[in-house]
Amino acid sequence: MSRTVSTSTPTATGPVRLGPQARAALRPTAGPTVTAGFWAERRLANARVSIPQGPELLESAGNLHNLRLVAGAEEGAFEGHYPFVDSDVYKWLEAASWQLAQGDGDTGALAAEVERIIALVAQAQEEDGYLNTWFQTGKGEGRYSDLRWGHELYCAGHLIQAAVAHHRATGGGQLLAVARRFADHIDSVFGPEHSGRPIDGFDGHPEVETALVELYRETGEQRYLDLAGYFVDRHGHGLHGNEAYCQDRVPLREAETVEGHAVRQLYLLAAAADLATETGEAALTEASERLWHAMATTKTHLTGGVGAHHDKEDFGDPYELPNERAYCETCAAIASIQFSWRLALLTGRARYSDLIERTLFNGFLAGVSLDGETWLYVNPLQVRDGYVDAGGDQSSRRTRWFRCACCPPNVMRLLASLEHYLSSTDGNGLQLHQYASGRFSGDAAGAPAVVSVNTDYPRDGRIRVTVEQSPGQPWTLSLRIPEWCDRYSLRHGGSGDPVAEAVAAEGWLRVERTWAPGDELVLELDLTPRLVVADPRVDAVRGCAAIERGPLVYCLEQADHPGGGLDDVSIDPAVPLTVKERPDLLGGVVTVLAAGNRSTPPPTASGWWPYRARPEAQSDSPAPAPDGGTAIELTAIPYYAWANRSSGAMRVWLPTD
Amino acid sequence: MSRTVSTSTPTATGPVRLGPQARAALRPTAGPTVTAGFWAERRLANARVSIPQGPELLESAGNLHNLRLVAGAEEGAFEGHYPFVDSDVYKWLEAASWQLAQGDGDTGALAAEVERIIALVAQAQEEDGYLNTWFQTGKGEGRYSDLRWGHELYCAGHLIQAAVAHHRATGGGQLLAVARRFADHIDSVFGPEHSGRPIDGFDGHPEVETALVELYRETGEQRYLDLAGYFVDRHGHGLHGNEAYCQDRVPLREAETVEGHAVRQLYLLAAAADLATETGEAALTEASERLWHAMATTKTHLTGGVGAHHDKEDFGDPYELPNERAYCETCAAIASIQFSWRLALLTGRARYSDLIERTLFNGFLAGVSLDGETWLYVNPLQVRDGYVDAGGDQSSRRTRWFRCACCPPNVMRLLASLEHYLSSTDGNGLQLHQYASGRFSGDAAGAPAVVSVNTDYPRDGRIRVTVEQSPGQPWTLSLRIPEWCDRYSLRHGGSGDPVAEAVAAEGWLRVERTWAPGDELVLELDLTPRLVVADPRVDAVRGCAAIERGPLVYCLEQADHPGGGLDDVSIDPAVPLTVKERPDLLGGVVTVLAAGNRSTPPPTASGWWPYRARPEAQSDSPAPAPDGGTAIELTAIPYYAWANRSSGAMRVWLPTD
Structure with missing residues (x-):
């Protein structure tokens, strides 16, 4: 189901880039753009409101103060309620970096803010690479004393993701250097017992795993990939008391269903899919697909949201999908999209992008207000007439910022890098996974195959695809026919004739031909409610x-x-x-x-x-x-x-x- | 709806005794007994297994160690996870005291255990009356530093309840003296701003309020009643940030529905009903009945269990009654019974005993295993095929003891005093609220009216009531016809003729006549499923x-x-x-x-x-x-x-x- 593809495609600049040895059916390509329509509007609020307001909100909540405190630039005490507040800064840096790559909005001011905060992060880092303001300011019992709840490696993971984003988007290396120093420090501390490294353990909240894979992809350093593999493998052997919450109940390759804290589970599974992609390990691919299937068939709300328990933010039991107490954390929707996208690339199966579409338009997007100013954490499917708002992060009313502010910058980074989840190449053309107006390119035996898409989807079902650039030889344009869609048509743009050579196969509609610039196809998806x-x-x-x-x-x-x-x-x-x-x-x-x-x-x-x-x-x-x-x-x-x-x-x- | 009744009835020995000025429709009487049948069997497990094992379990969990620590009789550190662990000891003492009054089981050994533990409690008390091992061993930030979560007055409440039970059941005064010293201390510390007492506040977890009313009833000291009234009145004015969890969102007399932590809400409401009974305040009676109605009509599970959220142990919104995530804490069922019983006495309405019956037989009783050895905390209405037991107190599997062990000794004390919830007198006869084989007495214008009941209810619907003792003048025997019951008959025991003079009115079937010992009625409730x-x-x-x-x-x-x-x-x-x-x-x-x-x-x-x-x-x-x-x-x-x-x-x- 997976196969080695050519690595001669243009280098992807998005949040997932495959390594040179990766065994994946599909791979992302450079430079997709979203230029108009539904997602362009949502991204505008992100670019103009959500992201620019980030530094001010991080200032108010104390996150930046904590960095200055550790850097010796300010007096006072740690502010904030959780050991993972640094990750909010890193996620904002990642979002802002992807946004800088867009070139939309006031790039100069944003670039300056990014540089200012990166400098602050660099100042806060210890000589040996360690960086976590909670523990550095004396909270807790010291470094790595509480792997279950300390979130040090979780924060490191978001630092690495931000650094990779910043490097890919801008070419700048300062944050990447900080991230590598921390990754090297972690690599010197964590390892199996026989390795002689002081700690055999893993973070209760996965995130560093998938970040280390991406760092390997960015730097080519094999040991980052190995470290990610080590962390994934150590789950489920009792290092955290076999607690489902920490993804420790059972080894991932043996698990039969998704369980425990939904975000933790899905960040871990995203890493598993990444590792399967890079190493080609069949057992890990099988486990990833098996667990995705268990999630989709028994533990996913209609909106694509996941999570059934407020208590421990847990997946719940199969078919336990409450409405008013849905715990569809916005971060879990994002994690689901990340996991599904990795499986889409690994296997080429359309179902993974089917679930991404549903989650993007519903469970994810509800997490941010239309104006980009306020947020929802839990995204319920019902609010009762007698609902009493007890306030707090889990309120069913929108909030300006959360005490546990994981979701807002997570939304920002996904929206700022959204175009990277829309298309791919298999080396013989272009696959359109999601429909948005813009420009998308694939690789046709080493030569670029580029199309533009014009659509008012999902308000309207008509999607017009125009070939912009094409090599002389035949290549395949693949259009995903969504799972929800019973009726559709594909016609030639000029004549309106049906496209006779279109072949439907497992969610894809494939058209192979020798394309010429200006060729146009019109896909019409029936939007009857x-x-x-x-x-x-x-x-x-x-x-x-x-x-x-x-x-x-x-x-x-x-x-x-x-x-x-x-x-x-x-x-x-x-x-x-x-x-x-x-x-x-x-x-x-x-x-x-x-x-x-x-x-x-x-x-x-x-x-x-x-x-x-x-x-x-x-x-x-x-x-x-x-x-x-x-x-x-x-x-x-x-x-x-x-x-x-x-x-x-x-x-x-x-x-x- | 309430009226002053004679105080010449035999003095009640159960957990609720009314004060001499109480304005209640009904009042409890002395000496009800349950001798056979369904509840006698359940009580046997309580008497033979649950209660005798208490001291050993309190020893294992560290509760008794903490008392010895404070008493200077042992070295070490505080054991247990919560500031309210002392209350487990007090609730066990209350249960054991009621059990001693039964005279069932090995009374000598139990009495010795009770004396031993009372002596330990007395030793642990400070000179000024304060007693809480969590704070006395240096946990927390000092006395009354955390009224929201410290549970000091909550524990004091359970100490008082135990002391009253011990005094009523055995006549012994040592624990009552300890409780009074603590109550006097609290009375010297807490009061309105103008009182000059140092703290204007209340405990985030109600319990001391209803206990103080009972202490007033036991001792005749008006200031205990006043202190209870002060605490009830201070809820809902923002002293705990208007948090629903702490019953502080809105003043009780203005509340429209039950909300927040279910046990906290219902312990507070039990106190409100107590105060309404003792003071005759119409607004408090109205609020109590209004909130009971809101609970029964919109927030009660079929089992009588209450609670819809694991998170914060909350009542949830109206009609939000999940099955697999029902949070029907056993303690909340007990609290509901306590609240309903006080309203039954205050108003004489049958509906309150209707709900007691449903809760007793279902939501409450499921909380303890048939053998009296293991417990359920949350009592769900569904366990799914794919249920994964993550362990912990909120597991849907029975547990030997809980980390938060509030429920087991609460079950013990209710079962050991159950007979006091079964009958009452209105001064003109006897009301049978619940049906169990035993002996029940009422007051008929100052003279005792005594019946025996024989039944295999609820396995069988036949309830035989035989007059054992009767004054010469007419009095009324009132039999509750349960809300669930559509078909029933009442016949004379010998002839089998219908009882012509029986009058049905609002849930009660009343028979007024001049009774003679040996008179027998047979009530047949149709148990067709x-x-x-x-x-x-x-x-x-x-x-x-x-x-x-x-x-x-x-x-x-x-x-x-x-x-x-x-x-x-x-x-x-x-x-x-x-x-x-x-x-x-x-x-x-x-x-x-x-x-x-x-x-x-x-x-x-x-x-x-x-x-x-x-x-x-x-x-x-x-x-x-x-x-x-x-x-x-x-x-x-x-x-x-x-x-x-x-x-x-x-x-x-x-x-x-």
């Missing part, structure tokens, strides 16, 4: 349906349904759904309208007990019927756009009875 | 029904359903339920048999995505149908008896589709 239901084992949504249109999951929001709450609303599935374009609403959305009903639940016999004998079962004591209810028109909006107006109830799953 | 459904706003159980028989909620357990799990099982509601007595099973239960089906969910088109287009909505792309499934007989057992065999899946709510 649809009702979906869940596997009956998902108890939380029995008797309910959800509205989807294209890749978008829809929801009802209180703001569109005055005159009552949403707890007593149902949908009539017999009446066809209709769409209404609302360019004025929520940045421009297509709403879906449905026939609904609002009814008052039947009174109970006692007046106080909400359970009653099942009517059919007790024919001699008929229970009171509910009132006929009031017919109402339901207006559904895309889930990603919820919580951008007044607070109130929201629900994705609608009773159909 | 039934299927129940929930208010449609309880999303978690849409399309499901649960089996009940009498007051018992039933569940399916893996052990009775070999050949597959329970996630794919449904019930056929059209086939009548049948019962099968199983004296051999789980200490003797009546099982309920139902027609069921086990089916394989339909395959998904993709092979990996568990959501699909709703079949009816997309007639041109019919979804695959589920297989016909396999008809199976379902065997339901009482919920209280689950988790007493091999581990495996369990579920209360069964899909009916």
Whole structure:
């Protein structure tokens, strides 16, 4: 399923670059761009609002103060609640670096901020390479005294990712030098017992593993890859008491399902897929795909979000997918996308990009407000009429910044590097995994194959692909047909004739021919809205349906349904759904309208007990019927756009009875 | 709705005794006994196993060591994880005291253990009355430095409750003296700003409030009642940052629903009902009844258990009642019973004892194993096929003892004093709230009215009540007709004739006559098993029904359903339920048999995505149908008896589709 490909393709500049020996079906290419349309709008808020505000927020929260403290540039005490606050700085640096590569926005000011903060990070580093302001300021019991919760290697991982991003995006080497010194220090401290290194252990929160693989890819240093492999291998042998939370219950190659802390699990799996790609180890590839399958089939919410327990931020049991208590941490959606993308490259399978699409447009994107100013941590699928906001990071209301601020800069870095998740090459052409207006290039036996894409997807289903550059020999353009899509057409741009040579295979529609610049294809994905239901084992949504249109999951929001709450609303599935374009609403959305009903639940016999004998079962004591209810028109909006107006109830799953 | 009653009734010896000025519709009486049947069996395990093992477990967990440490009788460091570990000792002392009053079991050995531990508690007390081993051993930042989490007054409350129990049950005064010294100390430290006392505050975990009311009742000291009132009044004014967890979001008299940490909320409400009873304050009575109503109608699981969030042990939003993540802490069930009982006495309303019955037989009793040796903390309503036991106190598997061991001794004290929740007097006779074989007495205008009850309830619905002692004048025997009961009869014991003068009114069946010793009535409650459904706003159980028989909620357990799990099982509601007595099973239960089906969910088109287009909505792309499934007989057992065999899946709510 995986094969060695030519390494003569243009060098990728995104967050995943494969090593020279990598055995992957696909590989990223240099210079994809997103120029207009849906994602360009989202990225604009990221570039103009979210990222520029980062330094100020990191200043307010104390993150930069902590670095100055350690650098000796300021007096005072450590600020912040967690040992991993440095990682917020690193994730912002990574985001800003990818943003600098875009050249969008006020690049000069941003570049200056990046340089200023990189200099601060460099100043804070110890002589021996160690860097963690929590422990350096005397919090905790000393270096590596608490691998379960100390997050030192987790922070190192984000430092490395930021350094790689900065180096790839700008060519600058200062942060990369800092990261290498820390990586070298870690490599001198951690290793198997026989290695003679002082500590045989791993960080309770994976992240350094996948970062070390990327550092290997950036520098060519094999020992970073080896160190990543060592850390992955040590999981599941009891070094953290076999705790699922720390991904220590079972060795990864033996695991049957995803479990424990969702972000920890998925960062570890991203590293496993990276290692499988670089080493070609079949067992690791199989485990990665097996665990992805277990996640997708039994532990993923409709939005692509993952996580079922607030307690320990845990995946939960199979088919345990609560709505109001969904714990779809934005970071877990990002981790899922990272894991899926690595499997997409490794195997070439379309399903991984299917899940990326669903997660990007729903579970991920809901994590940031339309204006890029406020955030959601848990992304529930329901807010009840009687919801009481107890505040805190896990609130179902948007927040300016979190005490545990992992999600906001994570969103920033993904949005700033989004174009790298959209296309790939297999050495014989170009694969379009996601549809966005822009320019994408592949490799056709060593020569560039370049197309431009024009689309208003996902508001509209028409995707126009124009060949911009093509070598003389045939190559294959592959278009992903999304899992949700039952009806589509592919036609020639000029004539409108069907593309006779298109071959559909396992989620891909492939067209091989000798292309000429100006050749144009039009893919039309049918966006008729649809009702979906869940596997009956998902108890939380029995008797309910959800509205989807294209890749978008829809929801009802209180703001569109005055005159009552949403707890007593149902949908009539017999009446066809209709769409209404609302360019004025929520940045421009297509709403879906449905026939609904609002009814008052039947009174109970006692007046106080909400359970009653099942009517059919007790024919001699008929229970009171509910009132006929009031017919109402339901207006559904895309889930990603919820919580951008007044607070109130929201629900994705609608009773159909 | 409340009225002043005579105080000439025999003095109650149970955990609730009303003060001389109390304005209550009902009051407890002295000397109820449970002699045989269901509860006698459960109490035997408590008396023979749970309570006798207490000291050994408190020794292993370090609780007694901490007391010896403070008493100067031992060297070492504080053991245990929480500042409230002393309360485990006090709750055990309370349980043992009530048990001594029973005279059941090896009273001599138990009495000696009680005396030994009381002496230890007395030795650990400071000169000024303060007592808390966590702070006395130097943990934390000093006395009353952390009222939110320090639990000092919470522990004091349990000390007081134990002291009152010991005094009432044995007449011994040593522990009462310790408790009074501590209460006097607290009274000298806490008070409103104008009082000149150093601290204006309250404990984040209520408990001392209701204990102080009981101390007032035991000693006649008005200032204990006043102090309780002060503490209750200070909730909801921001002293704990208006945090719902600490019951500080809103003043109790203004609250519209129960919220925050369930046990904290209900201990506070028990105190509010106590204060309303003693002071006659209408606003407090109204708030107590209003909040009970909000709890019962929108936040109570079918089992009577309360709590919807593992995170912060929170009540959750209205109708948010998850099954697998129910957080029905055993202590919350006990707190609910305590609150309901106080309202039952205050108002005389049957509904409060309705909820007590449901909670006792289900949500409470599931908290202890049949043999009295192991415990459940959270009492879920579902355990999935793929459940992974991560261990810890919140496991869905029984545990020998908890790190946070609040529940086990709480169960012990309730079971040891259970008979006090079964009957009452209104000064004109006797009310039987719950049905158990034993002897119960009321007050008929100053003279004792005594009956014996014989029943195998809830296995059997026949309850035989025989008058043992009666004054010459008429008095009223009131029998509660449970909320679940649609059909019942009341007949004379000898002739079998209907009791013509019985008057049904708001949950009570009242018979007023001039009774003579030997008079016998037979109440027959129809125990035909039934299927129940929930208010449609309880999303978690849409399309499901649960089996009940009498007051018992039933569940399916893996052990009775070999050949597959329970996630794919449904019930056929059209086939009548049948019962099968199983004296051999789980200490003797009546099982309920139902027609069921086990089916394989339909395959998904993709092979990996568990959501699909709703079949009816997309007639041109019919979804695959589920297989016909396999008809199976379902065997339901009482919920209280689950988790007493091999581990495996369990579920209360069964899909009916």
